[in-house]
Amino acid sequence: MVIWQGLAVYLNSNTLPTPEAVALVFWHGCLSGQLPFHLGVTLLRLVVSFAIAMLLGCAIGIVLGRNKKLDAFFDNWLVIFLNIPALVTIILCYVWFGLVESAAILAVVINKLPNVIVTIREGTRTLDQDLLDMARCYHFGRRKTLVHVIWPQLHPFVMGATRSGLALIWKIILVVELLGRSNGMGYQLHLFFQLFDVAGILAYTIAFVAVIQLIELLILKPLDKKALRWRR
Amino acid sequence: MTDIQIHIRNKTYPAASSPSIADLKLSLNSNEFICLVGPSGCGKTTLLNIIAGLDDDYDGEILCRTGSLPVATLPTSMDGGSADDCLEQSRPPSLAVVGQQHTHPKIGYIFQNPRLLPWRTVRENIELALDDNQSSEVIDALLEVMQLTPAQHIYPERLSLGMSRRVAIIRAFAIDPEVLLMDEPFVSLDAPTARQVRELLLNLWQQRPHTVLFVTHDLREAIALADRLIFLSSAPMQVVSEIVVPIARSERNNELAIESFRQQLLKNHPEIKQLL
Numbered sequence: 140m141v142i143w144q145g146l147a148v149y150l151n152s153n154t155l156p157t158p159e160a161v162a163l164v165f166w167h168g169c170l171s172g173q174l175p176f177h178l179g180v181t182l183l184r185l186v187v188s189f190a191i192a193m194l195l196g197c198a199i200g201i202v203l204g205r206n207k208k209l210d211a212f213f214d215n216w217l218v219i220f221l222n223i224p225a226l227v228t229i230i231l232c233y234v235w236f237g238l239v240e241s242a243a244i245l246a247v248v249i250n251k252l253p254n255v256i257v258t259i260r261e262g263t264r265t266l267d268q269d270l271l272d273m274a275r276c277y278h279f280g281r282r283k284t285l286v287h288v289i290w291p292q293l294h295p296f297v298m299g300a301t302r303s304g305l306a307l308i309w310k311i312i313l314v315v316e317l318l319g320r321s322n323g324m325g326y327q328l329h330l331f332f333q334l335f336d337v338a339g340i341l342a343y344t345i346a347f348v349a350v351i352q353l354i355e356l357l358i359l360k361p362l363d364k365k366a367l368r369w370r371r
Numbered sequence: 372m373t374d375i376q377i378h379i380r381n382k383t384y385p386a387a388s389s390p391s392i393a394d395l396k397l398s399l400n401s402n403e404f405i406c407l408v409g410p411s412g413c414g415k416t417t418l419l420n421i422i423a424g425l426d427d428d429y430d431g432e433i434l435c436r437t438g439s440l441p442v443a444t445l446p447t448s449m450d451g452g453s454a455d456d457c458l459e460q461s462r463p464p465s466l467a468v469v470g471q472q473h474t475h476p477k478i479g480y481i482f483q484n485p486r487l488l489p490w491r492t493v494r495e496n497i498e499l500a501l502d503d504n505q506s507s508e509v510i511d512a513l514l515e516v517m518q519l520t521p522a523q524h525i526y527p528e529r530l531s532l533g534m535s536r537r538v539a540i541i542r543a544f545a546i547d548p549e550v551l552l553m554d555e556p557f558v559s560l561d562a563p564t565a566r567q568v569r570e571l572l573l574n575l576w577q578q579r580p581h582t583v584l585f586v587t588h589d590l591r592e593a594i595a596l597a598d599r600l601i602f603l604s605s606a607p608m609q610v611v612s613e614i615v616v617p618i619a620r621s622e623r624n625n626e627l628a629i630e631s632f633r634q635q636l637l638k639n640h641p642e643i644k645q646l647l
Contacts, residue, residue, distance in 0.1 A: 176618050255527060269482070269484065269486050270486060272420075272482075272486075272490060273480075273482065273486040275424075275425060276423050276424070276425060276478065276480045277480075277499070277500040277542070277546065279499065279500075285497055287488060287495075288488060291488070292488040337644075345615060366490075368526075369489055369490045369491075369526040369527075369528065371529065
């Protein structure tokens with residue numbers, strides 16, 4: 140903060156506003172409802188696309204991890220989708236489905252999905268066969284086996300996919316909004332860029348960081364703690 | 372009431388050049404306690420996995436008679452319809468109609484390692500093995516017998532190996548199995564603990580008799596437990612000899628009786644020496 144303040148005063152330039160200026164913009168944004176609104180819109184998109192990507196990704200990942208033939212068939216496709224630049228899928232989605240909300244969500248999901256699949260598939264491959272045999276021998280059935288035998292073993296992988304996934308989705312979602320939506324953080328940042336409003340950009344960035352910290356602190360950490368309570 | 376006829380013509384692992392089991396025939400009577408004795412690596416675990424239905428990549432069949440129901444094939448076998456299959460031909464034709472599910476015996480399997488779910492407590496581990504409609508009172512009783520009641524809400528990682536093994540035994544007993552498979556369950560336990568768990572096991576078995584197949588390579592342990600000993604050769608696994616243990620159940624704690632039977636056994640059956 141001190142370095143930032145010193146540098147801003149020394150340079151006295153529009154491109155690096157002082158912390159007070161940023162705080163002021165942040166405060167005004169909050170008061171006018173602009174900042175919470177755009178942040179909320181982005182968060183909603185994040186939650187929806189994240190949920191879809193994780194659910195689909197876990198299901199497909201487990202299936203591919205347990206089925207060698209399917210895995211061999213889809214492996215190439217997975218690598219392709221994993222490496223298609225995000226911008227390409229976003230543009231294609233908008234071109235094919237129009238500048239609508241579902242196209243935006245779809246673009247984010249397509250970008251995130253291969254990532255989840257690969258992580259969960261690796262996790263499924265490392266499942267303990269001894270425990271699976273035990274479950275089979277004692278007639279656990281599908282549901283019990285999934286909930287009590289497979290899922291706890293996948294937990295670290297799911298958390299990994301969640302953390303890397305959130306980071307990825309944040310980044311992609313802003314581009315999606317910048318290109319084809321008229322609200323959300325990406326749209327606002329684009330506006331600030333055109334107005335050359337660095338204070339605005341920084342204020343939104345701070346709001347952003349705060350939200351991420353809250354998610355980590357209030358949701359992910361407690362989940363970790365609950366799931367790993369059996370460890371010595 | 373469950374007796375099992377086992378005939379495994381051939382079991383070869385995909386990567387292996389020679390079969391692990393070739394033309395093995397065993398018959399287990401109802402409520403009989405049988406100890407399988409054989410050198411390590413001879414395929415005893417493979418045999419138990421086949422009986423438990425965990426491994427169906429073999430040629431042969433396992434016939435199971437439960438109560439008054441007719442014989443039915445247990446797990447499916449690979450190319451069971453081969454021409455030299457005399458058992459197949461001698462079976463009565465009505466067998467084909469008998470569904471596998473109805474006569475599939477309830478199997479309790481105590482593995483070489485306890486195989487508890489580390490993320491579930493002792494009690495949850497046992498409860499998971501029960502059927503949904505089964506009362507959990509049986510768990511309380513078994514926990515009490517195995518002296519694990521105070522530990523029932525602990526996670527397995529905090530248990531000693533001896534305690535974990537006892538949990539695995541409770542899990543197998545709790546489902547009230549018709550067949551109990553035990554794969555060297557007392558290995559790497561210290562002698563007093565092993566002895567204690569062995570006695571508990573016998574008590575439980577006498578309270579609720581069922582067919583037991585117990586793998587060990589400790590001859591003293593086998594004599595102390597079994598109605599009948601079956602000695603197995605190293606791969607390809609075959610039956611070398613079958614010996615009925617005539618010692619009365621009340622005498623099984625008597626070290627001297629067991630030791631003298633062991634000496635006599637080794638003298639009369641020199642062929643089993645190399646298997647120990």
